[in-house]
Amino acid sequence: MSLQILGKGARAYAVVSLVCLPLAAQSRAQRGEWGSVVAWPHVPAHIAQLNDGRMLTWAAATPDDFNLSAPNYTVASVFDPRFNSFQNSPNPRQNMFCSGLCRTIDGRVMAVGGGAATTLTSLFNPSNSSWTNGGDTALRRWYPTAVTLPSGQLFTVLGSAENPWPEVWTPNTNSWSIKYNINLAAILNEYLTFSPDDYEWYPWLHVAPNSNLFYSGPTPGMYWIDPDSTGTNNVQYIRPRVAGDRMRIWASTIMYRPGKLLITGGRDMTKNPPATSQTLSIDINGNSPVVTATAPMNYARAFHHAITLPNGEIFVAGGNTNGQKFTDNGAILTPEIWNPNSNSWRLAAPMSVPRPYHSTAALLKDGRVLIIGGGVCGPCGANHPDGQIYSPPYLFSSNGAVASRPALSINGSGQARPGNFIVARSSSGISSFNLIRLQATTHGMQTDTRFVPTTIWGGNWVGSGLIDYYLRLPSNGNVLVPGDYWLFAVNQNGTPSTGQTIRILP
Numbered sequence: 356m357s358l359q360i361l362g363k364g365a366r367a368y369a370v371v372s373l374v375c376l377p378l379a380a381q382s383r384a385q386r387g388e389w390g391s392v393v394a395w396p397h398v399p400a401h402i403a404q405l406n407d408g409r410m411l412t413w414a415a416a417t418p419d420d421f422n423l424s425a426p427n428y429t430v431a432s433v434f435d436p437r438f439n440s441f442q443n444s445p446n447p448r449q450n451m452f453c454s455g456l457c458r459t460i461d462g463r464v465m466a467v468g469g470g471a472a473t474t475l476t477s478l479f480n481p482s483n484s485s486w487t488n489g490g491d492t493a494l495r496r497w498y499p500t501a502v503t504l505p506s507g508q509l510f511t512v513l514g515s516a517e518n519p520w521p522e523v524w525t526p527n528t529n530s531w532s533i534k535y536n537i538n539l540a541a542i543l544n545e546y547l548t549f550s551p552d553d554y555e556w557y558p559w560l561h562v563a564p565n566s567n568l569f570y571s572g573p574t575p576g577m578y579w580i581d582p583d584s585t586g587t588n589n590v591q592y593i594r595p596r597v598a599g600d601r602m603r604i605w606a607s608t609i610m611y612r613p614g615k616l617l618i619t620g621g622r623d624m625t626k627n628p629p630a631t632s633q634t635l636s637i638d639i640n641g642n643s644p645v646v647t648a649t650a651p652m653n654y655a656r657a658f659h660h661a662i663t664l665p666n667g668e669i670f671v672a673g674g675n676t677n678g679q680k681f682t683d684n685g686a687i688l689t690p691e692i693w694n695p696n697s698n699s700w701r702l703a704a705p706m707s708v709p710r711p712y713h714s715t716a717a718l719l720k721d722g723r724v725l726i727i728g729g730g731v732c733g734p735c736g737a738n739h740p741d742g743q744i745y746s747p748p749y750l751f752s753s754n755g756a757v758a759s760r761p762a763l764s765i766n767g768s769g770q771a772r773p774g775n776f777i778v779a780r781s782s783s784g785i786s787s788f789n790l791i792r793l794q795a796t797t798h799g800m801q802t803d804t805r806f807v808p809t810t811i812w813g814g815n816w817v818g819s820g821l822i823d824y825y826l827r828l829p830s831n832g833n834v835l836v837p838g839d840y841w842l843f844a845v846n847q848n849g850t851p852s853t854g855q856t857i858r859i860l861p
């Protein structure tokens with residue numbers, strides 16, 4: 356067909372293409388494709404999706420060096436992936452280097468501590484790109500983990516600061532209160548026992564379906580924490596994650612299905628190589644966690660990133676095998692994709708730039724994946740002030756052409772509560788509608804993101820090849836934690852629509 360249109364002059368080119376295209380086509384249809392490297396205005400180590408699809412990223416008080424004597428200031432930008440453009444958005448009041456990140460349920464981004472262990476916290480409001488005071492914590496915090504609770508309160512604890520008490524932020528008062536009745540000394544002691552070589556760490560905490568916080572690592576033990584308790588019996592040791600397992604620090608943890616965590620890789624400096632290719636699934640839908648060894652990755656990795664794709668697969672990229680910070684040695688350039696249904700990994704197209712410690716990554720609203728940064732270490736030689744965007748295989752049809760995407764719009768207010776029905780207008784032939792909670796991420800630590808499938812109850816033809824699908828949302832608010840999600844329609848080829856924002860109310 357194209358030969359007739361292009362005419363005789365195009366014939367030679369077309370014949371050559373017929374020879375070359377199948378390889379390239381096969382390649383990107385099976386392994387995806389990376390775009391060119393995008394220069395960044397700083398070395399991004401932290402990223403938060405904004406609900407309109409832009410990405411907030413930041414480094415430290417200077418663009419490429421973590422200089423901890425620097426003032427309370429952070430170099431930050433908002434990246435728009437539609438235009439590869441940046442809006443300068445520095446935080447003039449807090450050094451947020453290695454802070455703890457999570458999201459308020461009204462779409463703002465919270466940064467707790469960081470810098471040289473500060474008590475400052477800041478909120479980024481995407482509607483006017485402003486930073487405001489989130490209230491001071493009682494204790495200095497560096498590498499704290501921050502989690503959004505189903506109530507809309509935010510919970511932060513531990514990190515490098517050597518105190519075992521969490522603090523909770525309440526939206527109405529915009530203030531933190533310390534919880535001396537919740538004592539995580541047992542977890543802190545595990546950390547001091549098993550990782551004396553590394554002063555920094557983010558504890559892995561996720562909201563479980565039973566409303567407790569579940570601690571899955573990186574130390575060997577698993578714990579339940581009741582964040583709402585006013586009593587004293589609220590931290591329960593469960594058992595070792597895996598018999599004989601030691602540290603898995605600098606792994607990437609993610610809730611890949613409701614109540615199911617995937618832990619990939621991680622580092623133990625007493626081993627050679629320090630990084631592992633092992634992966635674990637932990638099912639916390641019941642009160643007794645079920646730990647299953649899932650298929651190992653093709654590569655041992657630490658400092659890498661696990662990203663939930665709209666079709667429910669997990670994309671893992673970056674990191675290194677030697678477990679060392681601030682170096683490109685041992686970097687793994689080839690990402691891999693895990694299919695939870697077949698419990699198998701397959702290799703993806705290699706990226707162009709190493710993404711070691713202090714790199715980060717996020718899903719874009721259009722279904723692509725952004726990976727950025729690495730370093731923030733001044734003259735270390737491993738600074739990466741750039742990013743690269745990956746188009747997964749689902750964005751191509753089997754002949755390598757760009758796949759056609761399902762349409763998607765949400766009828767109504769764009770707000771719903773757990774258990775509600777929503778109406779999504781999309782193309783015919785949709786096999787699933789999946790929600791992904793927006794993320795705010797650093798150091799491979801994702802407390803916000805969760806993949807939550809909806810149930811299709813029926814649909815009505817509305818003409819022009821479109822159907823109004825009636826979708827039932829999960830009724831458990833500890834599964835569908837309030838906040839902003841992107842809804843994706845996924846067709847029978849696994850190709851997703853662009854995400855549509857829906858806000859889940861408590």
Ligand SMILES: [Cu+2]
Nearest residue numbers: 453555713798
């Ligand atoms: Cu750090």
